[in-house]
Amino acid sequence: MSEKIAVLGAGSWGSILANLLDENGHDVALWSYKPEQVAELNEKHTNSHYIQNFTFSDTLKAYADLKTALTGAETVLFVVPTKAVRSVAGEVKAALEALNSRPALVHASKGIEQNTYxxxxxxxxxxxxxxxxxxxxxxxxxSHAEDVAKKDLTLVTAASADLNAAKHVQDLFMNNYFRVYTNSDVIGVEIAAALKNIIALGTGALNGLGYGDNAKAALMTRGLAEISRLGASFGANPQTFIGLAGVGDIIVTGTSQNSRNYRAGDELGRGESLDDVINHMGMVIEGVATTKSAYELAQQRGVDMPITEAIYQVLYEGKDIRKAISDLMQREGRSEF
Structure with a gap:
């Protein structure tokens, strides 16, 4: 059944999800705070800064006015950077109050808020x-936006404490190339989604330093172990971390040039400064901020996260990457489980 959906955030992922929902037969309003981006989407049906060589559906409409985009929406999908979620949500609340509306909220952002965690x-x-x-x-x-744009087979998870809400999201997004599973473990899915970006920075750095597949596989596997430990400390279901949101997302984010976190790590490994990497990436590198949040959380909760700590030391304390790797490899031997 078709419904009105407002998609907030017209980056690569937000715009491609909006296009998918439009092609699924929904009435989609895509909001961006950039008038020039809205004009390009409406007039040329392109989003050239974020998605190259892709033409969006001519029935997908973009808006610069948030209240207009939200008018009549039964579902609101947030796809904005984590650092912008709180401010955008505050504006959404004001608009919904004025509209006397009570939509279902969905988000596809991956991160942890700085300072509040x-x-x-x-x-x-x-x-x-x-x-x-x-x-x-x-x-x-x-799920990389670039692959979904090509209708590559993609499987994701919709997690909610309300399984009926998760099933509704499943129904909205499912089609012949985009498959959605339901899950009730919101904590595990969100922690996995955020922290896999840290591991992608690490595997990218290994690649930039010239290390091979053995090293990357080791980092992803042990990285998943420490993400699971942090998630368990919050009451997450351990099974979540061996599912799509956990191991699935680590594999795709930690091995692909489509991952900006992997590319950022690769450039760091090749000797570029963090400031230079951030400046020329042109898009938010969620893993940089998430590394700080995860490191501080681990310290607070007494959770052993040596890989996260090593990446934090490289990003925020100026530690040499090769020295960080050497120190990890020389840690005292221990049981795997």
Missing amino acids: KRVSEILAEEIPSAYRSSITVLSGP
């Missing part, structure tokens, strides 16, 4: 009272 669903719950939302669902899994 809040997950995205927690931010949404704080900023948008239950009077103006019917549910909150997170959509996550191994």
Whole structure:
């Protein structure tokens, strides 16, 4: 059944998800705070800064005015950088109050808020009272926008404390190339989604330094182990981390040139400074901020996360990458489990 959906955030992932929903037969309003991007999407049906050589559906409409995009929306999908979620959610709350609307909320952002250490669903719950939302669902899994644009086979997870809400999101997105599974473990899915970007920075750095597949596989596997430990400390289901949101997303993010976190790590490994990498990437590198949040969380909760700590030391304390790797390899021997 078709419905009106507002998609907030017209980066690569947001715009491609909006296009997918449009092609699924929904009435989609794509919001961007950049008027020039809105004009390009509406007039040329392209989003050239984020997705090259792709033509968007001519029925997909973009808006620069948030209230207009939200008018009549039964579902609101947030796909903005984590650092912008709270401010955008505050604007959404004001608009929904004026519209007397109570839509389902969904987010596909992957990160942890700096300083508060809040997950995205927690931010949404704080900023948008239950009077103006019917549910909150997170959509996550191994999914590059570039591959979804080509209709490559993609499997993701919709997680919500309300399984009916998760099933609704499943129905909205499912088609012959995009398959959605439901999950009730919001904590595990969000922690896995955020922290896999840290591991992707690490595997990218290994590549830039000239290390091979053995090293990358080791980093991803042990990285998943420490992500699972942190998730378990919050009550996450351990099975989540061997599912799509966990191992699936680590594989795709930690091995692909389509991953900006992997590319950023690769450039760091080749000797570029963090400031230079950030400046010329042109898009948010979520793993950089998430590394700081995860490191501080691990310290607070007494969770052993040596890979995260090593990447934090490289990014924020100026430690030499090769020395960080050497120190990891010379840690005292221990049991795998």
